[in-house]
Amino acid sequence: MKSKITKKFEELREKKEKALITYVTSGDPDLATTVDLVLTMEKAGADIVELGIPYSDPLADGPVIQRGAKRALEGGADIDSIFTMVKDLRKKTDIPLVFLLYYNSIFKHGIKSFLDKCKDTGIDGLIIPDLPLEERRELNEMMKDYPIDLIPLVAPTSEDRIEKILLDGDGFIYCISSKGVTGKRDHFEVDLKNFINKVKKYTDKPLAIGFGISDGEAIKNLKSLADGLIVGSAIVEKIEEGMKEGQIKEKVFDFVNELHKAIE
């Protein structure tokens, strides 16, 4: 059976549209807000939502998402309460939901129990930035029994690894825009286009570009390259602005709506 993520990309392809994929850290600043924000982002035009599972040592993340994770952990978000939140959220929306998490979160919880809960609550995919090809075999095998996509990541430095990485994995291909951690940057890989073309040689699956896309301008520049674009840190910054001014939802809605208009 096709996953919700695959269906979403097919639906958009037919309409000749691109996917806007937006990120929030679960529980930043609290889990009730996360539910609100997912619904808000959907209304503002997000097609897929990435839910971060806050982690104490997020080594692929820059300072903005690190701060988000810290707020979420201080607010008491943990794996069980996040699943409860997802269950609640699923009563209110069908939008494809993807967890972005570090491997220790799933490993320590117990892989099977974690996947069971993903299935029961309606999580559609997993992105694990510290689980490269060589380490994902075990999880890959186990996930074959679950209707959950394990989304592979490729980087501009992957080169000869791209082909092997793309042999497995579902949903979409997460193309890391450039070297570095998550967060705003002024320059993308000079050869981003080359890199994306290399990836396309080995797969028909949808490609989404992430890392460092922070505004409508960047979206306009990049949207012709891929099937989807991922925005994370810039949304977390809007949450921070909203916290100061007491209007998180409004800030996030306006920003995601602006991104949506840029991607149309």
Add this chain to the structure above:
Amino acid sequence: MTIKKIPKRFGRFGGQFVPETLMNALIELENEFVKAKEDKVFQNEYRYYVREYSGRPTPLYFSENLTKDLGGGRIYLKREDLNHTGAHKINNVIGQVLLAKRMGKRRIIAETGAGQHGVATATVCAMFGLDCEVYMGEEDIRRQSLNVFKMKMLGAQVNPVSSGTGTLKDATNEAIRDWVTNVDDTFYVIGSVVGPHPYPTMVRDFQRIIGDEVKEQILQKEGRLPDYLIACVGGGSNAMGLFYPFHKEKNIDIYGVEAGGLGVNTDKHAATITKGSIGVIHGMMTYVLQDDNGQIMPVHSISAGLDYPGIGPEHAYFHSIGRVNYVAVSDKEAVEAFQYLTRMEGIIPALESSHAIAYLRKLAPDTNKEDIIVVNLSGRGDKDINTITASYELPTTN
């Protein structure tokens, strides 16, 4: 030419849990390391610098005073504190920086806890004329100000890390983030037998010179191998350096001494194997101090070099097969051992190494007089004077 690969795992421990961006860099590093290991020119260069620059071989000193006082086996101290820069760390740094040069990398980054690895890296970079940046937690910068000053004098840039607990684990995260960003021109010199493959193997191979020398020295002095080995363990590089050449000798009892902090039954310690569980940190699967959600827990030790919630994966393996006994001593016992060695032998040990001495004091009285005990004195204590003066009253002279 196909390049021989080194195993990525020690049993189930080790591996490469890092962002994809780093994978080709790790593969390139492994290939270069394998070639260098078999290259006589490289090996001679490494031996030249550890000898002429760092002062190896370090003595294996028979401690008559401790032997008498503790009343058990014959005690030898491996004097890694006599290395240039004051600790064993430089053995590994010389090896890795020579590799970096081979690979044409001009920018060196490192993480540091106590500052010993940072100082060693800054030192070797000064000698070879390479750019050096060291990540160090804010808390460690406070308690190791002398080493911060040294690094700056040596021309290194010290980048304070305020994220997390502001200690070694956070400095390591930040160094990895730097490497992900600057992977093309930057070489990350990891300071312990930790991190993603091939680092644990590579650092072990650059540190095993400690144990190789001990073997030669003890055969010369005693005509036989020791019965006991003791070393402190944070990430575990001085311990692995001593243990590795002996790990197949089944009659040797080996002790790795972890930081018990305020006590292993409090929440303020860094006794990873004693109290931790299996997880992933800094790119490796190993024992980790973590909560039920896999969040890495804040750790505590009076010694900044042992203040680390993980441990090298090969130590995790040695623990899992029962080859090495991992034990813990408290801050208080370490400080007492610091004073003890200073007064008994006129040797001021690093607080890290004081943990090994503290365990020696428990173990030695129960050993036989014919037994031979080797303790790795991994570093000297000058850097710890501030910490010690805060918790120690000088005896008044009569």
